[in-house]
Amino acid sequence: MLVADRLIAVAMMGLSLYFMWHATVLPIGWVEGAGPGGGAFPFWLSVVMLVASAGVLLRSFSRAAPHMDEKFIPDADAVPQILGVSALLIATIAAIPFAGAYVSLIVFLLVYLRLFGGHGWVLTGSLTLATPVFLFFFFEVTLKILLPKGWTEPLFIPLYAQFF
Amino acid sequence: MDTLALLADGFATSLSPFNLMIVLIGVTAGLFIGAMPGLGSVNGVAIVLPLTFIVPPASAIILLAAIYYGAMYGGAVSSILLGIPGASTAVATTFDGRPMAQKGEAGLALIAAAVASFVGGTISVILFTLFAAPLADIALAFGPAEEFALVLMAFTTFVGLGGDDVFKTIAMICLGLVLSTVGLDLISGQPRLIFFDMPGFYSGISFLVLAIGVYGVGEVLYTIETSRSAPSVTAARLTFRELGAGLKKMNQLWRTMSFGSFLGFFVGMLPAAGATPASLMSYGLAKTFSKKPETFGRGNIEGVAAPETANNAASTGSLLPMLTLGIPGSPTTALLLGGMVMWGLVPGPMLFIEQPDFVWGLISSLYTANAAAVIINIALIPLFVWALRMPFTVLCALVLVLCIVGGFAPNQKMHDVWLIAGFGIAGYVLRKADYPLAPLVLALVLGPLMEKSFRQSLIAEQGDIMVFVERPLSAIFIGLSVVFFVLPLIKLMRRNKGKSLAPAE
Numbered sequence: 001m002l003v004a005d006r007l008i009a010v011a012m013m014g015l016s017l018y019f020m021w022h023a024t025v026l027p028i029g030w031v032e033g034a035g036p037g038g039g040a041f042p043f044w045l046s047v048v049m050l051v052a053s054a055g056v057l058l059r060s061f062s063r064a065a066p067h068m069d070e071k072f073i074p075d076a077d078a079v080p081q082i083l084g085v086s087a088l089l090i091a092t093i094a095a096i097p098f099a100g101a102y103v104s105l106i107v108f109l110l111v112y113l114r115l116f117g118g119h120g121w122v123l124t125g126s127l128t129l130a131t132p133v134f135l136f137f138f139f140e141v142t143l144k145i146l147l148p149k150g151w152t153e154p155l156f157i158p159l160y161a162q163f164f
Numbered sequence: 165m166d167t168l169a170l171l172a173d174g175f176a177t178s179l180s181p182f183n184l185m186i187v188l189i190g191v192t193a194g195l196f197i198g199a200m201p202g203l204g205s206v207n208g209v210a211i212v213l214p215l216t217f218i219v220p221p222a223s224a225i226i227l228l229a230a231i232y233y234g235a236m237y238g239g240a241v242s243s244i245l246l247g248i249p250g251a252s253t254a255v256a257t258t259f260d261g262r263p264m265a266q267k268g269e270a271g272l273a274l275i276a277a278a279v280a281s282f283v284g285g286t287i288s289v290i291l292f293t294l295f296a297a298p299l300a301d302i303a304l305a306f307g308p309a310e311e312f313a314l315v316l317m318a319f320t321t322f323v324g325l326g327g328d329d330v331f332k333t334i335a336m337i338c339l340g341l342v343l344s345t346v347g348l349d350l351i352s353g354q355p356r357l358i359f360f361d362m363p364g365f366y367s368g369i370s371f372l373v374l375a376i377g378v379y380g381v382g383e384v385l386y387t388i389e390t391s392r393s394a395p396s397v398t399a400a401r402l403t404f405r406e407l408g409a410g411l412k413k414m415n416q417l418w419r420t421m422s423f424g425s426f427l428g429f430f431v432g433m434l435p436a437a438g439a440t441p442a443s444l445m446s447y448g449l450a451k452t453f454s455k456k457p458e459t460f461g462r463g464n465i466e467g468v469a470a471p472e473t474a475n476n477a478a479s480t481g482s483l484l485p486m487l488t489l490g491i492p493g494s495p496t497t498a499l500l501l502g503g504m505v506m507w508g509l510v511p512g513p514m515l516f517i518e519q520p521d522f523v524w525g526l527i528s529s530l531y532t533a534n535a536a537a538v539i540i541n542i543a544l545i546p547l548f549v550w551a552l553r554m555p556f557t558v559l560c561a562l563v564l565v566l567c568i569v570g571g572f573a574p575n576q577k578m579h580d581v582w583l584i585a586g587f588g589i590a591g592y593v594l595r596k597a598d599y600p601l602a603p604l605v606l607a608l609v610l611g612p613l614m615e616k617s618f619r620q621s622l623i624a625e626q627g628d629i630m631v632f633v634e635r636p637l638s639a640i641f642i643g644l645s646v647v648f649f650v651l652p653l654i655k656l657m658r659r660n661k662g663k664s665l666a667p668a669e
Binding site for chain 1: 215332338342349352357358381389557558560576593596599615623
């Protein structure tokens, strides 16, 4: 846990410096007649964030460091599962602009329920088919919010004609 | 008398067939969300929030408040039947609820939880009705300096009373505040913090995106890791005879339930406190004042009633500062506040004057939701037992799909969906490293108000920082902020002193 605590503290410090650098695009001090500059609020808060993160880092080297004997990931078997689900989620989001929301989510559900859940074809198939149908009727027909279709757009033209 | 007339008008809104249906749907959904381990009111509200654009704002907030209420009831179900709290607010219910279930008294424990929740909810809604208007009147005297000082106090309560790591809490508050400044500068209108020159950042980072990320995706990842093996569900039957016997038993717990309700309501009003510490405090006090404290933890019905009254009362209490001052008392109310802002409603004292139908409609719906929750809760117990057996992988898959589509829907930008994934993974890592996420979300919601009031105050006084201590109300809030901030430092110093005095092992 201590190693993870240090790594995260360093990452937070890096993020604070990045925010500070970005904030200096606008004035960070007092602007005559206009009060504190537009960059002041994010800049000085990033400074406080930097100091607090440095506090976490420094404390991790002291004898009073919290979570000293704990593990960051107590169950190592969970790591492939977490990484797999995260990768699947990212791949699904990346695929949406090209393959459309429906195809991407169908593939997501198929892979998730079958590989990660280990469910049978009946449950996997019914959920994989029912979810996009629900999404179409709820978001597109009821709320009039069009989900991205990508190259599947022409397939939806008959449905648009039917419901809009 | 005015309050009663306004409340009567409110009932005319909340008892309309449509809103009544909304309450029933919200309470039922909330009960299931609360009963599912790993999901609580905050996750439920975050996931459902984008779907509320379908109804008018008053019905949307009534729906979310009903989900909130239902989830507070539902949290006890998995605590008792699985021994796993549905949400952190139901942790204390596990202490005696689970032993009761193991002794074959699951039905009685569930009745106790439902009735205690009802009593806590009812007493706190009455207190809410009495305090809402006077508090809004006081808040009308607020200027930018008072607003800034109040927001500052909300953050320092997280540092002082939150019970989390002080450094990490401060880092999270600052991160949330910095993220709230992404987009266009409030006063000059110039772009700032446009990372990698991506146009999506020009419209800022929506609290909804952050909330769905950390409470939807992040929570799913966390739960995948922590509850990979399916726990066993204790069966619960509920006959009318048991119901009657349970109600009779509850009749003897009036003292515990009344005390828990008042305690929960006032603790719930504090921004950092909320329902979890309220329920733990109520449990601790019930045990302290009990004639048989040794029976606590072994299946004492009082140990179920005390935390359940307090957590429901606290959930209502946390709505009060959100509506009257625009300061949310819990992460869930921070989401409700963000939702209200999205729907064009500005929480605060003026809301009571400009939108009385909305405010009193919401307040009266709490009465309806409370009554509906107790009836639906008891009626649906067999269904809960069945639902708790649903594989978590199915729930995870559906929640992730809702997070993706729900995150895209409000602005129809893939940029938001990418941010949700990023915040989700970051939220999971931060949570594992013990960084508190509630201050992060609260800071993103309150950031614009804090910056605006800070800059307005300084511009009006030509940069004189004394403006925050010269005005009496502002000075009180600043004083309390200092106390809340210094409190954990004193505790830390005492602890370190104690350690250095202790003999070396």
